[in-house]
Amino acid sequence: MENHEYFLNEAIEEAKKGLSEGGIPIGSVIVHNGKIIGRGHNRRVQKGSVILHGEMDALENAGRLSASVYRECTIYTTLSPCPMCSGAIRLYGIPKVVIGENKTFLGDEKLLNESGIETILMNNSNCISLMEKFISEKPTLWNEDIGE
Protein backbone atom coordinates (compact mmCIF):
# COMPACT_ATOMS: atom_id res chain seq x y z
CA MET A 1 0.00 0.00 0.00
CA GLU A 2 1.24 3.44 -0.82
CA ASN A 3 1.33 6.05 1.87
CA HIS A 4 1.95 9.32 0.12
CA GLU A 5 1.25 11.44 3.18
CA TYR A 6 3.85 9.60 5.25
CA PHE A 7 6.64 9.86 2.67
CA LEU A 8 5.80 13.46 1.78
CA ASN A 9 6.22 14.26 5.47
CA GLU A 10 9.69 12.73 5.30
CA ALA A 11 10.46 15.06 2.38
CA ILE A 12 9.14 17.98 4.46
CA GLU A 13 11.50 16.95 7.28
CA GLU A 14 14.34 17.24 4.76
CA ALA A 15 13.11 20.68 3.67
CA LYS A 16 13.06 21.82 7.31
CA LYS A 17 16.56 20.46 7.84
CA GLY A 18 17.69 22.55 4.87
CA LEU A 19 16.03 25.64 6.32
CA SER A 20 17.70 25.08 9.69
CA GLU A 21 21.07 25.00 7.90
CA GLY A 22 20.35 28.40 6.33
CA GLY A 23 19.36 26.83 3.03
CA ILE A 24 16.41 26.72 0.67
CA PRO A 25 13.58 24.64 2.17
CA ILE A 26 12.98 22.00 -0.47
CA GLY A 27 13.30 18.32 0.36
CA SER A 28 12.90 14.98 -1.35
CA VAL A 29 12.88 11.26 -0.68
CA ILE A 30 13.04 8.32 -3.07
CA VAL A 31 11.03 5.26 -2.18
CA HIS A 32 11.52 1.71 -3.44
CA ASN A 33 9.31 -1.15 -2.32
CA GLY A 34 7.97 0.90 0.58
CA LYS A 35 11.41 1.89 1.87
CA ILE A 36 13.27 5.19 1.59
CA ILE A 37 16.48 4.51 -0.38
CA GLY A 38 17.58 8.12 -0.81
CA ARG A 39 16.80 11.43 0.85
CA GLY A 40 18.09 14.94 0.47
CA HIS A 41 17.45 18.64 0.37
CA ASN A 42 18.51 21.67 -1.59
CA ARG A 43 22.15 22.51 -0.78
CA ARG A 44 22.77 25.60 -2.89
CA VAL A 45 23.75 27.65 0.13
CA GLN A 46 25.32 24.89 2.21
CA LYS A 47 27.61 23.51 -0.52
CA GLY A 48 27.71 26.42 -2.96
CA SER A 49 26.06 24.00 -5.37
CA VAL A 50 24.03 24.87 -8.46
CA ILE A 51 23.02 21.26 -9.13
CA LEU A 52 22.04 20.00 -5.66
CA HIS A 53 18.35 20.75 -5.74
CA GLY A 54 16.37 18.59 -3.32
CA GLU A 55 15.54 15.87 -5.84
CA MET A 56 19.11 15.81 -7.18
CA ASP A 57 20.50 15.49 -3.66
CA ALA A 58 18.16 12.57 -2.95
CA LEU A 59 19.17 10.89 -6.22
CA GLU A 60 22.84 11.38 -5.42
CA ASN A 61 22.43 10.04 -1.90
CA ALA A 62 20.59 6.97 -3.21
CA GLY A 63 23.79 6.10 -5.04
CA ARG A 64 24.41 4.27 -8.29
CA LEU A 65 21.40 2.10 -9.08
CA SER A 66 20.43 0.04 -12.07
CA ALA A 67 17.64 1.18 -14.36
CA SER A 68 15.45 -1.67 -13.13
CA VAL A 69 15.44 -0.21 -9.59
CA TYR A 70 14.67 3.36 -10.69
CA ARG A 71 11.73 2.02 -12.67
CA GLU A 72 10.14 0.75 -9.48
CA CYS A 73 10.66 3.95 -7.49
CA THR A 74 8.50 6.87 -6.48
CA ILE A 75 10.15 10.23 -5.84
CA TYR A 76 8.58 12.62 -3.34
CA THR A 77 9.39 16.30 -3.50
CA THR A 78 8.03 19.20 -1.50
CA LEU A 79 7.95 21.45 -4.60
CA SER A 80 7.06 20.98 -8.25
CA PRO A 81 10.25 19.73 -9.96
CA CYS A 82 12.21 22.22 -12.07
CA PRO A 83 13.48 21.36 -15.58
CA MET A 84 16.80 19.98 -14.23
CA CYS A 85 15.18 17.69 -11.65
CA SER A 86 12.43 16.67 -14.08
CA GLY A 87 15.14 15.86 -16.60
CA ALA A 88 16.93 13.65 -14.07
CA ILE A 89 13.64 11.87 -13.30
CA ARG A 90 13.08 11.32 -17.03
CA LEU A 91 16.70 10.18 -17.57
CA TYR A 92 16.43 7.48 -14.95
CA GLY A 93 12.86 6.56 -15.76
CA ILE A 94 11.33 7.05 -12.33
CA PRO A 95 7.66 6.41 -13.11
CA LYS A 96 5.93 8.35 -10.32
CA VAL A 97 6.43 11.79 -8.76
CA VAL A 98 4.49 12.92 -5.68
CA ILE A 99 4.58 16.72 -5.46
CA GLY A 100 3.95 18.66 -2.27
CA GLU A 101 2.79 21.80 -4.04
CA ASN A 102 3.04 23.76 -7.29
CA LYS A 103 1.46 26.99 -6.11
CA THR A 104 4.73 28.87 -5.44
CA PHE A 105 6.57 27.36 -8.43
CA LEU A 106 5.35 25.29 -11.37
CA GLY A 107 8.03 23.06 -12.83
CA ASP A 108 8.01 20.62 -15.75
CA GLU A 109 4.96 18.61 -14.70
CA LYS A 110 3.48 18.75 -18.19
CA LEU A 111 6.70 17.39 -19.71
CA LEU A 112 6.82 14.63 -17.09
CA ASN A 113 3.27 13.61 -17.99
CA GLU A 114 4.06 13.74 -21.71
CA SER A 115 6.99 11.42 -20.96
CA GLY A 116 4.59 8.89 -19.42
CA ILE A 117 5.45 9.77 -15.81
CA GLU A 118 2.62 9.97 -13.33
CA THR A 119 2.48 13.08 -11.14
CA ILE A 120 0.39 13.31 -7.98
CA LEU A 121 -0.18 16.78 -6.57
CA MET A 122 -0.74 16.86 -2.81
CA ASN A 123 -1.42 20.59 -2.35
CA ASN A 124 0.16 20.32 1.09
CA SER A 125 -0.27 23.45 3.21
CA ASN A 126 3.02 22.93 5.08
CA CYS A 127 4.92 22.82 1.80
CA ILE A 128 3.18 25.97 0.58
CA SER A 129 3.80 27.95 3.75
CA LEU A 130 7.48 26.90 3.92
CA MET A 131 8.07 28.24 0.41
CA GLU A 132 5.87 31.34 0.71
CA LYS A 133 7.75 32.44 3.82
CA PHE A 134 11.14 31.66 2.28
CA ILE A 135 10.43 33.42 -1.03
CA SER A 136 9.15 36.55 0.73
CA GLU A 137 12.22 36.63 2.98
CA LYS A 138 14.92 35.76 0.42
CA PRO A 139 13.65 36.56 -3.08
CA THR A 140 17.12 37.03 -4.58
CA LEU A 141 18.34 33.63 -3.40
CA TRP A 142 15.15 32.04 -4.66
CA ASN A 143 15.50 33.64 -8.08
CA GLU A 144 19.07 32.38 -8.29
CA ASP A 145 17.87 28.85 -7.59
CA ILE A 146 15.40 28.91 -10.48
CA GLY A 147 17.65 30.78 -12.90
CA GLU A 148 15.70 34.02 -12.82
Next chain:
Amino acid sequence: MENHEYFLNEAIEEAKKGLSEGGIPIGSVIVHNGKIIGRGHNRRVQKGSVILHGEMDALENAGRLSASVYRECTIYTTLSPCPMCSGAIRLYGIPKVVIGENKTFLGDEKLLNESGIETILMNNSNCISLMEKFISEKPTLWNEDIGE
Protein backbone atom coordinates in the same frame (compact mmCIF):
# COMPACT_ATOMS: atom_id res chain seq x y z
CA MET B 1 34.49 35.98 -32.60
CA GLU B 2 33.37 32.53 -31.64
CA ASN B 3 35.79 29.67 -31.95
CA HIS B 4 33.73 26.54 -31.55
CA GLU B 5 36.53 24.22 -32.64
CA TYR B 6 38.87 25.56 -29.97
CA PHE B 7 36.42 25.27 -27.10
CA LEU B 8 35.13 21.87 -28.23
CA ASN B 9 38.74 20.68 -28.10
CA GLU B 10 38.89 21.85 -24.49
CA ALA B 11 35.79 19.76 -23.79
CA ILE B 12 37.50 16.80 -25.51
CA GLU B 13 40.50 17.30 -23.21
CA GLU B 14 38.09 16.97 -20.29
CA ALA B 15 36.61 13.80 -21.78
CA LYS B 16 40.09 12.32 -22.15
CA LYS B 17 40.92 13.25 -18.57
CA GLY B 18 37.80 11.35 -17.47
CA LEU B 19 38.86 8.33 -19.50
CA SER B 20 42.35 8.38 -17.99
CA GLU B 21 40.73 8.30 -14.53
CA GLY B 22 38.78 5.16 -15.49
CA GLY B 23 35.62 7.14 -16.12
CA ILE B 24 33.16 7.78 -18.92
CA PRO B 25 34.75 9.99 -21.62
CA ILE B 26 32.35 12.92 -21.81
CA GLY B 27 33.57 16.45 -21.18
CA SER B 28 32.19 19.95 -21.14
CA VAL B 29 33.24 23.57 -20.84
CA ILE B 30 31.18 26.71 -20.25
CA VAL B 31 32.29 29.86 -22.02
CA HIS B 32 31.42 33.44 -21.10
CA ASN B 33 32.73 36.39 -23.09
CA GLY B 34 35.35 34.22 -24.77
CA LYS B 35 36.68 32.75 -21.53
CA ILE B 36 36.15 29.32 -19.98
CA ILE B 37 34.41 29.85 -16.64
CA GLY B 38 33.65 26.20 -15.86
CA ARG B 39 34.94 22.85 -17.04
CA GLY B 40 34.25 19.29 -16.09
CA HIS B 41 33.75 15.70 -17.08
CA ASN B 42 31.53 12.78 -16.22
CA ARG B 43 32.42 11.50 -12.72
CA ARG B 44 30.02 8.56 -12.28
CA VAL B 45 32.86 6.15 -11.68
CA GLN B 46 35.29 8.50 -9.97
CA LYS B 47 32.82 9.89 -7.41
CA GLY B 48 30.09 7.25 -7.48
CA SER B 49 27.87 10.07 -8.72
CA VAL B 50 24.62 9.72 -10.64
CA ILE B 51 24.28 13.46 -11.27
CA LEU B 52 27.80 14.47 -12.31
CA HIS B 53 27.48 14.12 -16.05
CA GLY B 54 30.02 16.22 -17.94
CA GLU B 55 27.77 19.25 -18.35
CA MET B 56 26.61 19.07 -14.72
CA ASP B 57 30.20 18.90 -13.50
CA ALA B 58 31.09 21.95 -15.59
CA LEU B 59 28.05 23.84 -14.24
CA GLU B 60 28.97 22.89 -10.69
CA ASN B 61 32.60 23.92 -11.16
CA ALA B 62 31.53 27.28 -12.62
CA GLY B 63 29.95 27.99 -9.23
CA ARG B 64 26.94 30.06 -8.27
CA LEU B 65 26.23 32.58 -11.00
CA SER B 66 23.43 35.02 -11.61
CA ALA B 67 20.92 34.40 -14.37
CA SER B 68 22.33 37.33 -16.34
CA VAL B 69 25.68 35.54 -16.69
CA TYR B 70 24.19 32.19 -17.72
CA ARG B 71 22.22 34.00 -20.41
CA GLU B 72 25.45 35.12 -22.06
CA CYS B 73 27.12 31.70 -21.95
CA THR B 74 27.72 28.94 -24.45
CA ILE B 75 28.10 25.38 -23.17
CA TYR B 76 30.25 22.93 -25.10
CA THR B 77 29.77 19.22 -24.64
CA THR B 78 31.39 16.29 -26.39
CA LEU B 79 28.08 14.39 -26.51
CA SER B 80 24.45 15.29 -27.14
CA PRO B 81 23.05 16.36 -23.75
CA CYS B 82 20.77 13.91 -21.93
CA PRO B 83 17.43 14.96 -20.39
CA MET B 84 19.06 15.86 -17.04
CA CYS B 85 21.78 18.05 -18.57
CA SER B 86 19.34 19.57 -21.06
CA GLY B 87 17.06 20.35 -18.15
CA ALA B 88 19.87 22.11 -16.30
CA ILE B 89 20.68 24.11 -19.43
CA ARG B 90 17.01 25.08 -19.72
CA LEU B 91 16.74 25.91 -15.99
CA TYR B 92 19.62 28.34 -16.15
CA GLY B 93 18.73 29.71 -19.57
CA ILE B 94 22.04 29.03 -21.32
CA PRO B 95 21.16 30.12 -24.86
CA LYS B 96 23.64 28.11 -26.93
CA VAL B 97 24.87 24.51 -26.85
CA VAL B 98 27.71 23.28 -29.05
CA ILE B 99 27.55 19.50 -29.35
CA GLY B 100 30.51 17.32 -30.33
CA GLU B 101 28.37 14.51 -31.69
CA ASN B 102 24.96 12.86 -31.49
CA LYS B 103 25.72 9.71 -33.43
CA THR B 104 26.33 7.46 -30.41
CA PHE B 105 23.60 9.05 -28.25
CA LEU B 106 20.84 11.51 -29.10
CA GLY B 107 19.74 13.59 -26.13
CA ASP B 108 17.09 16.28 -25.74
CA GLU B 109 18.20 18.49 -28.63
CA LYS B 110 14.64 18.85 -29.92
CA LEU B 111 13.42 20.00 -26.51
CA LEU B 112 16.32 22.47 -26.27
CA ASN B 113 15.37 23.93 -29.64
CA GLU B 114 11.69 24.09 -28.68
CA SER B 115 12.81 26.01 -25.58
CA GLY B 116 14.50 28.61 -27.78
CA ILE B 117 18.01 27.29 -27.21
CA GLU B 118 20.35 27.14 -30.20
CA THR B 119 22.19 23.87 -30.77
CA ILE B 120 25.21 23.55 -33.05
CA LEU B 121 26.23 20.03 -34.02
CA MET B 122 29.93 19.65 -34.81
CA ASN B 123 29.98 15.98 -35.87
CA ASN B 124 33.48 15.73 -34.46
CA SER B 125 35.25 12.48 -35.32
CA ASN B 126 37.32 12.48 -32.11
CA CYS B 127 34.14 12.70 -30.02
CA ILE B 128 32.53 9.88 -32.00
CA SER B 129 35.52 7.55 -31.74
CA LEU B 130 35.95 8.20 -27.99
CA MET B 131 32.36 7.15 -27.35
CA GLU B 132 32.23 4.28 -29.85
CA LYS B 133 35.30 2.70 -28.27
CA PHE B 134 34.00 3.27 -24.73
CA ILE B 135 30.50 1.91 -25.43
CA SER B 136 31.87 -1.21 -27.10
CA GLU B 137 34.24 -1.83 -24.19
CA LYS B 138 31.91 -1.00 -21.27
CA PRO B 139 28.29 -1.32 -22.43
CA THR B 140 26.91 -2.00 -18.93
CA LEU B 141 28.49 1.14 -17.46
CA TRP B 142 27.25 3.17 -20.40
CA ASN B 143 23.71 1.88 -20.02
CA GLU B 144 23.78 2.78 -16.33
CA ASP B 145 24.79 6.33 -17.23
CA ILE B 146 21.81 6.81 -19.52
CA GLY B 147 19.31 4.97 -17.33
CA GLU B 148 18.96 1.94 -19.59
